[in-house]
Amino acid sequence: MDLADRAVGFLLSFISLSIFAYYTFWVIILSFVDSDHFIHSYFLPQEFAIIIPVFAGVGLLSLLCMFIGYVMLKSKKKSA
Structure with missing residues (x-):
């Protein structure tokens, strides 16, 4: 594991x-x-x-739905 990955993981764990x-x-x-x-x-x-x-939950859920919609639209354009 790279030292930068370990530092980022430690920082995220500490913040959480x-x-x-x-x-x-x-x-x-x-x-x-x-x-x-x-x-x-x-x-x-x-x-x-x-x-x-x-x-925070509503915002996270909204971002997740927007991402899923974007991926679905992008995959639909690619197959057509």
């Missing part, structure tokens, strides 16, 4: 684990902490814990 840890702490742990505690200033309001993943 960081996002997972942040989201887990935000959703699960902060619900048990008092709302006037200073740690709440580092996180968005709780309603964004649902809004952000929903919009």
Whole structure:
């Protein structure tokens, strides 16, 4: 395996684990902490814990559908 591939894989793993840890702490742990505690200033309001993943999922699904449609149209033109 090339060193650049290994570095990219490590970076992607680190970013994914960081996002997972942040989201887990935000959703699960902060619900048990008092709302006037200073740690709440580092996180968005709780309603964004649902809004952000929903919009990300809709955007990802839209991009996937557009890609599949593009590939289908391109393959249809090629066979005709």
